[in-house]
Amino acid sequence: MTVTIVGSQLGDEGKGALVDIWGGDADVVVRYQGGDNAGHTVVQDGTEYKLSLVPSGAIRGKVGVLGNGCVINPETLFDELDTLRDQGLEPDVRLARRAHVILPYHRVLDGIEEEAKSDDDLAAGTTGRGIGPTYEDKAGRRGIRVGDLLDPDVLRDRLEYAVPQKRALAEEIYGLDVENSEHADAFDIDHLFATYREYGERLKSESMTVNAGEFLSDKHTGDDELLFEGAQGTSIDIDHGIYPYVTSSNPTAGGAAVGSGVAPTVIGQGEVVGIVKAYLSRVGTGPLPTELDGTDSEEELADFIREKGGEFGTVTGRPRRIGWLDMPMLRHASRANGFTGIAVNHIDVLAGLDEINVGHAYELDGEELLTMPATTERWGDCEPVLKSFEPWDEVDWTAVAEEGYEAMPANAREYLDYISDEMSTPIYAVGIGPGRDETVVLDNPFEQ
Numbered sequence: 154m155t156v157t158i159v160g161s162q163l164g165d166e167g168k169g170a171l172v173d174i175w176g177g178d179a180d181v182v183v184r185y186q187g188g189d190n191a192g193h194t195v196v197q198d199g200t201e202y203k204l205s206l207v208p209s210g211a212i213r214g215k216v217g218v219l220g221n222g223c224v225i226n227p228e229t230l231f232d233e234l235d236t237l238r239d240q241g242l243e244p245d246v247r248l249a250r251r252a253h254v255i256l257p258y259h260r261v262l263d264g265i266e267e268e269a270k271s272d273d274d275l276a277a278g279t280t281g282r283g284i285g286p287t288y289e290d291k292a293g294r295r296g297i298r299v300g301d302l303l304d305p306d307v308l309r310d311r312l313e314y315a316v317p318q319k320r321a322l323a324e325e326i327y328g329l330d331v332e333n334s335e336h337a338d339a340f341d342i343d344h345l346f347a348t349y350r351e352y353g354e355r356l357k358s359e360s361m362t363v364n365a366g367e368f369l370s371d372k373h374t375g376d377d378e379l380l381f382e383g384a385q386g387t388s389i390d391i392d393h394g395i396y397p398y399v400t401s402s403n404p405t406a407g408g409a410a411v412g413s414g415v416a417p418t419v420i421g422q423g424e425v426v427g428i429v430k431a432y433l434s435r436v437g438t439g440p441l442p443t444e445l446d447g448t449d450s451e452e453e454l455a456d457f458i459r460e461k462g463g464e465f466g467t468v469t470g471r472p473r474r475i476g477w478l479d480m481p482m483l484r485h486a487s488r489a490n491g492f493t494g495i496a497v498n499h500i501d502v503l504a505g506l507d508e509i510n511v512g513h514a515y516e517l518d519g520e521e522l523l524t525m526p527a528t529t530e531r532w533g534d535c536e537p538v539l540k541s542f543e544p545w546d547e548v549d550w551t552a553v554a555e556e557g558y559e560a561m562p563a564n565a566r567e568y569l570d571y572i573s574d575e576m577s578t579p580i581y582a583v584g585i586g587p588g589r590d591e592t593v594v595l596d597n598p599f600e601q
């Protein structure tokens with residue numbers, strides 16, 4: 154069967170932790186979109202692994218696949234693989250030959266386009282990894298794919314077509330003096346050809362490329378268990394998120410089929426688990442109706458949650474913005490993804506607060522809305538209708554992890570029941586700390 158893990162909010166919900174836990178029952182773990190903009194943290198036996206490209210299941214020795222929907226920076230990939238090998242692991246990662254490759258000029262353009270957009274408040278606060286420009290080239294049919302790295306003639310042809318256009322864009326539209334900048338190599342065809350040929354050779358010599366759709370479908374028919382690991386989250390999905398403050402791919406469950414080559418009928422027969430953070434956090438820009446930033450005391454509370462929850466970007470180290478849980482956002486995620494279950498993380502971070510609120514609905518033009526408006530401007534006009542919950546005290550979370558759900562503070566259970574009811578979805582797990590042992594598991598999606 155298949156289990157698809159999807160972020161329900163704005164990314165960084167703790168997906169890596171759950172992929173790690175349920176990945177124990179999977180044979181293959183698949184990323185289906187995004188690239189090294191993701192930052193997934195897995196803590197095992199006190200060792201923290203931070204992965205941006207290698208699927209989190211690699212920590213458990215599973216086969217990891219980067220599907221055709223991903224954009225792959227080979228430099229990041231090999232750095233991560235080498236680091237994991239230095240840590241004593243033997244990651245087995247395969248790349249879809251149909252996946253697109255991030256080139257150095259994509260990263261340069263990501264930076265300068267963001268800067269240009271910032272004058273008009275349109276910058277998304279990207280991770281600077283070249284994600285958007287690479288997906289642009291994919292859609293513009295001028296991208297370079299993993300399979301192209303294996304064929305020198307094709308690679309050379311593709312570079313000779315794309316690079317002069319990218320150079321003209323940088324020079325003529327954005328005014329970059331490429332030759333006299335630190336980025337000259339990023340737009341030099343010979344340099345790019347030599348570097349990416351070498352990556353191609355390494356991929357070939359380590360037999361790392363596959364026809365992913367076929368590879369995965371064969372595994373599925375052969376009774377292997379497949380775990381699809383979404384990166385980012387539903388509200389930064391390019392179609393269903395808060396455009397334009399989004400990433401350039403589809404983290405939502407439909408992306409698992411398109412981005413892997415496994416049929417939607419197969420994925421739809423499996424489980425789709427939404428990962429929910431018990432409050433909101435956000436790197437990047439755009440409106441955030443339940444943000445805690447209005448008064449000094451709200452900002453103090455946000456600082457407390459940020460420090461306690463370690464809310465600093467895994468990829469960029471940026472402090473994350475903090476808000477109360479946004480229920481219309483979660484209802485939207487339930488509908489767009491068809492969750493069969495959810496995991497709620499960071500319940501421990503809210504312990505010990507004087508008050509806990511949730512944005513239950515929005516008020517917009519005198520009406521109450523239970524889900525998100527389709528434009529980000531209208532969303533920014535929404536005022537949250539808050540619902541208060543009785544707070545819960547700090548407890549011995551290690552003991553809770555050992556004793557199970559019933560040992561959770563009663564008020565925390567009430568909060569969890571509310572989330573589950575509003576999302577019409579059962580709770581499969583509750584995160585009460587970052588470690589593998591600090592999750593209360595109620596159900597295993599592979600056993601549904």
Ligand code: GDP
Pocket residue numbers: 160164165166167168169170191192193194195196461462463467497498499500501502583584585586587588
């Ligand atoms: P991802 O991108 O969704 O995989 O999430 P990240 O790894 O970027 O961010 C989640 C952070 O929260 C990581 O530092 C995790 O170790 C940590 N984390 C995950 N679940 C919990 C939890 O239940 N409680 C606490 N305190 N931390 C958690």
Ligand code: IMO
Pocket residue numbers: 160163164165166190191192193277278279280281282283284285383384385386389398399400401436437438467
């Ligand atoms: P994980 O998988 C949180 C955000 C960026 C920016 C927008 C576009 O760890 O949950 P991009 O570099 O993708 O073009 O940036 O998306 N963003 C994330 N926010 N978690 C992530 O990944 C993110 N990946 C991208 O901050 O607002």
Ligand code: MG
Pocket residue numbers: 164165166191192193194467
């Ligand atoms: Mg992350």
